[in-house]
Amino acid sequence: MHKQYLIVLLMLALCTLGIAGAGASQIIGNVTAPETFVTPPATTTTAIPVTVVTPMPTTVQTTIPPTTQIVTTPPTVVTTEPTITIVTIAPGGGKGWIDVHCNVDGAIVYFDGVPQGTISGGILSVPVAVAGTPVSQVAVSMAGYTNWQGPLPRMPAENEHVAVYATLNPVPTQTTVPPVQSGAIYASSTPAGAAIYLNGNFQGYSPLTIPNLAPSSFSMKAVLNGYTPDVQTVTVYAGSTAPYYPVLQQSPTPSRPTGSVSVTSQPGAALVYVDGNYQGKAPLTVTLYTGSHNFRLSLSGYSDYSQTVYVNTNTNQQLNAIMTPAVYGTVAVTSMPGATVAMDNAAQGTIPAGGTMTLYNVANGNRLFKISAAGYNDWLNSVYVKPNTLTSFTATLVPIGPNPTQVLPTGGITIASAPVGAELYIDNLFHGYTPATITNLTPGQHTILLKYTGYVDYSGTATVNPGQTTPLSIAMTPAPTPTPKSALSAIVALGAVAIIAGLFVSTRRRR
């Protein structure tokens, strides 16, 4: 211990001698402050409130040639800001030093952009010529650390050391990306309830808020039935809600002029079609756009009535369709594909692959159909063809020989009518005259048609149950007798009388 004190005392003595010989004053310090400044030529220690003081004093060995001193510094001050401390030695000869102190070994020191060396042991001492080009900027850099740069306030004088302190901080690693602040759109339409679309995608019905939108421009659309859609571009800013207040205008209604047509038919209840669209049964009145329209009236047993009517604006026109009894009907024969069809002993062709053959313009009345195919028994029956109506029937051919198929249970119908002797058709096939009992009918619904001259045709359905005979008693209605056209004759007679009277009066006056 005594030896250490002796060494210190010896060094102090030598130092005192050296300083006195050089006439220099030494300033010791490592003054730290957020800003670079030059310490005055006296020992000062300045500490700012943000500094952190290490608990134990540290010893820094300054390299001030030719004199070497060991200086015990006050507690080290560490700051977060770059610090430049300049230790000034009184001006002397032609060579000085710039001492760059840095906390990172290996960092490269630049004077005005020119590399000077690397920090080693926390310092790089660079000799500079006092009369040479003055250094203005000192920079220190190291990979993985932020660069440090600061001005050199002045060049050192001869044998003067100017200390520069540079603190390098590691480059902060970006661990989390700061979230992008989103915005929103508040949509409220007038009237409310419009469907709101954002960039073409449905979002909901107005009013509504569309949240979490990245700041950008969006194509907005509001759609409401009966209103013209609204389209706008809305810009969303971060942290704010952009308004979208579409005021929808009612769609203009086309002001097309219209007129009406009152349709009647003789006989009544004809089906009315206008431009191919069913409108109802006559009599009726239809309202149509001005212009030509096609009217078609259809009634079973009568030929279709077709007429083109030009509908005038704001007027009511009359169309009285006098239906003419039809002569022809249509027959659809369903049977085995390939079977030949003959009607009233005249060949009609063969059943196509679809299984149904349609015959058009068949004269109404009873027609004898014969369906035949090789290997099958002929199917022969009379079919009543209704005028202007599709009459369809099925002819089931039975193979020649024993029927291998299982016999299904059948039923029957017993029909009595008033008057007796009416023609009986079941499923459009003639079955004789009433009263009659028809057996071997397949269970299910069957159409019954009775015809008798002077009576209205009876048409109805009957249900046949397996193993049972369904009784039917039908009273037919006499057909109405045509009304004598007496009214017209009376009018003609009255007219004739009026003319004669007129002639008589004029003759008398002449006299």
Next chain:
Amino acid sequence: MLVIIIIAALTAYSYSSTKDKMAQNLELGLESTAGVMATQINASEIEGLKPGDELNPQYMAVVNKLRTMRSMNDHIVNAYIMHVNPDQTITFIVDDLYPDDPQGSAKIGEVYTTPDRAEIFAALSGPSASKQPYTDKYGSFVSAYAPIDDSAAGSNGNTTAVLGIDVSAKDFTTYTHGEGYPIIATGIVSMILAAGAILYFGMKLRKAEEECRPGTK
């Protein structure tokens, strides 16, 4: 002089307003055409097309459909379908010129940078058209765009893609300016006639004044 200035001003105004009107009519016509064409494309027809699917049967079916539709109007030089991505980039799905000109047309997934970006975004909501001719790497055009609705069951009519059609900028200029040339010609002729009339009647008036001056015979 005032008469000639008025005629010139009226001519210029008529020409300008006619040109604007023609451009507006053309844009409306293009929007209608694009709108109708878009209704003919089913979203399922372009669903699943990915880069490399060019010339496959699904792609070619859409191309043929687009070509058939645009063949109705010789002025439409190109029809294509784009997708607007969530990040607001625009990528091509179908370009009907691709089978004939792979170098001068767009592939599936190719990002489209165009001055008409705003119009394409607007087409997500309804038909839109270029406000003026623009130039991109494919040439100079005036375009119209219309949304293609998705066809999913229960959909609310979301837009799945945007159909675009191009008319060359030259055709557009010819059409909009050409209609105004008769107006300019009429104006010029009117100005010449007015100048002639002014000159003629001026000389006649001067002559009459000279005759009425005392001392003349």
